[in-house]
Amino acid sequence: MMNSDFTGPVNLGNPVELSMKDLANKIIKLTNSSSKIIYEDLPEDDPKRRRPDISLAYSVLGWAPLIDLETGLKKTINHFEYN
Numbered sequence: 001m002m003n004s005d006f007t008g009p010v011n012l013g014n015p016v017e018l019s020m021k022d023l024a025n026k027i028i029k030l031t032n033s034s035s036k037i038i039y040e041d042l043p044e045d046d047p048k049r050r051r052p053d054i055s056l057a058y059s060v061l062g063w064a065p066l067i068d069l070e071t072g073l074k075k076t077i078n079h080f081e082y083n
Helices: 020-030 055-061 071-080
Strands: none
Touching: 020 071
């Protein structure tokens, strides 16, 4: 992007929709954690859906995620366990 005429933000998220509850549960399971999920009131501006549109990243940068969530989480967990 730095070498192009394009300006503006580009979403580099993952287009697979996943609730924060599902993400937390997946992390708890992968880490064998005994953590409990605590529910709080959401901020007024909290997005109700978390499914980023990455079409701009693909069309401008040719970018798309290559690693699925579970693989990425496992790599991240492994990194923090052994570093």
